[in-house]
Amino acid sequence: MRVGSPGRRLLGQVLTAMSFAGCGPGEVEVSPLRGCVHALDERSMIDRAHPLPNGPPMSTDAIVLLKNDHKEILSTFKAFEKAGDAAHVEKGRLVTKIIELLTVHTYIENEVMYPRVRELLPDLEDDILESYEEHHVADVLVTELVAMKPDAERFTAKTTVLIENVRHHIEEEEQEWFPQVREGLGRKQLQELGAEMLAAKEKAPRTPAAPSALKKTIDAVVR
Ligand SMILES: [Fe+2]
Ligand SMILES: [Fe+2]
Numbered sequence: 001m002r003v004g005s006p007g008r009r010l011l012g013q014v015l016t017a018m019s020f021a022g023c024g025p026g027e028v029e030v031s032p033l034r035g036c037v038h039a040l041d042e043r044s045m046i047d048r049a050h051p052l053p054n055g056p057p058m059s060t061d062a063i064v065l066l067k068n069d070h071k072e073i074l075s076t077f078k079a080f081e082k083a084g085d086a087a088h089v090e091k092g093r094l095v096t097k098i099i100e101l102l103t104v105h106t107y108i109e110n111e112v113m114y115p116r117v118r119e120l121l122p123d124l125e126d127d128i129l130e131s132y133e134e135h136h137v138a139d140v141l142v143t144e145l146v147a148m149k150p151d152a153e154r155f156t157a158k159t160t161v162l163i164e165n166v167r168h169h170i171e172e173e174e175q176e177w178f179p180q181v182r183e184g185l186g187r188k189q190l191q192e193l194g195a196e197m198l199a200a201k202e203k204a205p206r207t208p209a210a211p212s213a214l215k216k217t218i219d220a221v222v223r
Contacts, residue, residue, distance in 0.1 A: 059194070060191050060194035060195045060198060061187070061190045061191055061194050062113060062181075062190045062191075062193035062194040062197060063178050063181065063182055063190060064194070065194050065197055065198070066105075066109070066113065066173070066178070066197075067174065067178075069101070069104075069105045070105075070170045070173075070174065072101060073098070073101050073102065073105065073166065073170070074167070074170065076094060076097050076098050076101060077098070077163045077166070077167065079094055080094045080095065080098065080159060080163065081163070085156075088150040088151040089150070091150050091155070091156065091159070092149075092150030095145055095150065095155075095159055098159070098162070099142050099145065099146060099207060099208065100206045100207065102138060102142060102166065103142070103204070103205055103206055103207060103208055104201060104204045104205075104206060106135050106138065106139065107200065107204040107205060108197045108200045108201055108204060109131075109135070110132070110135060111200050112193065112196045112197045112200050113193065113197060114128050114131060114132065116193055116196075117181055117185075120184070120185060120189070121180070121181065121184045121185070123180075123184075124177055124180060124181070124184075127172075127176065127177040130172075131169065131172070131173065131177075134165065134168075134169040134172075135169075137165055138162060138165055138166055138169070139208065141158060141161060141162040141165070142162065142208055143208050144158060145158055145159060145162065146207065146208055146209065
């Protein structure tokens with residue numbers, strides 16, 4: 001997206017509104033312990049949801065979009081696992097990235113993909129309910145990690161458990177029920193669903209400190 005375009009300005013306004021005291025303009029606070037991250041980083045998932053002006057047309061197939069997210073999440077997990085025991089700064093940076101990727105991805109699945117699949121393909125009801133619970137477990141771990149310093153005794157252990165849970169969850173989505181969604185919905189509906197998810201990405205929280213993400217976690221506990 002071009003700098004100064006209406007979409008970029010809107011995104012800037014949204015992210016500025018999400019900023020916390022102590023962060024610079026266009027930054028969001030991950031937590032009081034973990035500091036601020038640059039909201040308009042070149043690698044931001046929100047930016048990458050938009051094709052370049054002269055670039056190839058981007059697929060809006062819902063399953064392709066979600067699998068692309070999964071790829072990036074899994075490669076960040078690998079980078080974390082490769083980092084040395086004492087690489088606290090690097091591990092802290094990678095966990096911040098993991099939290100951002102998971103927060104955005106979980107949001108678009110919770111808000112768009114899961115409710116629409118549940119409505120259109122009732123046979124997948126049990127898979128969707130199990131997936132919501134797996135998201136909830138990841139949300140709890142993410143919320144705890146946000147409040148933890150990277151050199152804390154349990155930081156790596158907690159991240160490892162998060163990685164194990166999310167890997168299992170992604171495997172179930174991709175192997176067990178995404179193929180049934182592709183078969184049940186067809187190309188046009190998947191394109192429409194993908195377009196809805198791209199729109200949801202625009203307003204997705206990027207850290208669990210953002211109110212809409214926190215509300216989801218609280219709602220899941222209270223229900
Ligand atoms: Fe999921
Ligand atoms: Fe997913």
